[in-house]
Amino acid sequence: MSKKIDVAVVGASGLVGGELLGLLEARKFPVGRFLPFNSGRTAAFVAFKGKKHLCRKPVFSELKKADLVFFVSTDEVSGRFAKKLAGSGVWCIDDSSRFRLDKNVPLVIPEVNAAALESGGRLIAGPNCTLTGAAVALHGIHKKFKILELRIATYQAVSGAGKGALKQLEAELLYYFKHGRVPELKGRKFPRAIAFNLFPQVGGFDGNGTSVEEAKVSAELKKIWTSPGLRISSTAVRVPVLRGHSLSVWARTSRPWTLASLRAALAATPGLQFFGNPYKYPTPLDVVKTSGVKAGRLRAAETSPKEFQLWIVSDNLYKGAALNSVEIAEYLLDRGLLVAPARVRVF
Ligand SMILES: NC(=O)c1ccc[n+]([C@@H]2O[C@H](COP(=O)([O-])OP(=O)(O)OC[C@H]3O[C@@H](n4cnc5c(N)ncnc54)[C@H](OP(=O)(O)O)[C@@H]3O)[C@@H](O)[C@H]2O)c1
Incomplete structure (x- = not known):
């Protein structure tokens, strides 16, 4: 051998x-x-x-x-x-x-x-590089408290769409600094300008108005967690960040928790760096070329009992791919x- x-x-x-x-x-x-x-x-x-x-x-x-x-x-x-x-x-x-x-x-x-x-x-x-952050960060909590519903807003970096997308951002920025406005480039990678902009569309839309990325987040997370009954609603948004996808997550569980028990579960989750200090949080620039996933801003949600909120960031090109x-x-x-x-x- x-x-x-x-x-x-x-x-x-x-x-x-x-x-x-x-x-x-x-x-x-x-x-x-x-x-x-x-x-x-x-x-x-x-x-x-x-x-x-x-x-x-x-x-x-x-x-x-x-x-x-x-x-x-x-x-x-x-x-x-x-x-x-x-x-x-x-x-x-x-x-x-x-x-x-x-x-x-x-x-x-x-x-x-x-x-x-x-x-x-x-x-x-x-x-998919977007759901990876949620799959890793929330896995420990899901095993312990059983997540029933997840609501996710994503903030996805330009590099998530490949080198052609980075070229679009670069060309728009160069044009802006020369001419003072963001151009509508011909043959661009994204459906809209991305410099100084953002848009709630990652991939095409299906007949119900769900984007390809939103469908992937839902189907793939259910498969990885072997949780077909989990209910997931997301809005995938492209933002003018070079690298690093961020997620704002609302999760409702079946079993009751305290914030201390959630903190303990997050601290023990493999592949996750959890910011227990509520005033500290990761940003895309903090995760470039880092392994694993980072999360912070854990808090109880007002909208529903047994629902909490978490901020999650990971490098789409590293842990995401x-x-x-x-x-x-x-x-x-x-x-x-x-x-x-x-x-x-x-x-
Ligand atoms: N970017 C991310 O964050 C990310 C995350 C998770 C998964 N992915 C997946 O990873 C893959 C690559 O993404 P990327 O962002 O690296 O894209 P990319 O920067 O656009 O690079 C695409 C690569 O594929 C090659 N390629 C294109 N058509 C080909 C063909 N017909 N035969 C052989 N090679 C071909 C390109 O070669 P040329 O240089 O000759 O064009 C280039 O090397 C995609 O499937 C994407 O969905 C990406």
């Missing part, structure tokens, strides 16, 4: 891909051969372990050379390759939304539901599930 894992990254030239490479290197993941891929539309080089690597367009025969493939590109690309690769023995960790709700694919945040990784399937999905995927891979590795087979290599 080789101890090195041959790793492919599909979407290596993207925002999540860039963070993923940095994390694999910084956390000393035992990468053997490294295979980066991009759309192939432009020649892109990525740096990994002191070397520059040219990204190529993914094809099945090349991806199959890897022991582990991280998918950080698009739903379409994941759909084209991931299930087939997993079926042929390659481990696939997918950050797109393509398989998150597939009943045969575990949707995993290791500190919340690592047990789902023992199911044996080689395709694993990582959740790249870090969570690397943690899944590390979990598989630590338990001897992810091993490179001894084989004759024909490269």
Whole structure:
């Protein structure tokens, strides 16, 4: 058995891909051969372990050379390759939304539901970056007091929509400082201007006026917590923050609590840094490139008995995507599930 894992990254030239490479290197993941891929539309080089690597367009025969493939590109690309690769023995960790709700694919945040990784399937999905904060921060309280209803307002960073979205913000800011007004750019990534603005739309709307992001928050959180009866209402809002998604949450529980018991549950929640001092709280700038989730401003809500409020922030590119995927891979590795087979290599 080789101890090195041959790793492919599909979407290596993207925002999540860039963070993923940095994390694999910084956390000393035992990468053997490294295979980066991009759309192939432009020649892109990525740096990994002191070397520059040219990204190529993914094809099945090349991806199959890897022991582990991280998918950080698009739903379409994941759909084209991931299930087939997993079926042929390659481990696939997918950050797109393509398989998150597939009943045969575990949707995993290791500190919340690592047990789902023992199911044996080689395709694993990582959740949407917005609900990750709530899934981690409220998990301990949910186990102890059973959350029945969640109301969530999100404040989502521009980087959550990829590098094209950051370019839109940058172009609008440059225009503003030159011309004194925010432009209506042609072919922009977002439906509205984002510089000095915000809008309650993340993704398209369905027939009921619910956005794609709001639907994901609800469906994926229920799956991760295995709580189909949980009721969730959210409004997803894009804000001109570069990095770090924030959530304002109202949660109503089944069992009674005191603020002291909620504080104790939050302090003991894995992956969460809880600000017990009611006058201190995390902001997006505080979570950039930090692991885990931060929360503060815990208080009882006036609207309903057994309802409390919490402010939650996490780095969408780290815990919301790249870090969570690397943690899944590390979990598989630590338990001897992810091993490179001894084989004759024909490269
Ligand atoms: N951004 C976040 O906070 C976040 C959080 C959770 C999950 N995700 C998910 O992670 C994935 C990547 O997001 P991102 O923000 O990193 O996007 P991004 O910055 O736009 O990067 C997208 C990457 O995918 C590549 N790509 C696009 N089309 C491709 C194709 N047909 N074949 C191969 N590669 C292709 C791009 O290559 P080029 O450079 O050639 O265009 C680029 O490397 C998405 O599925 C997203 O939903 C993102």
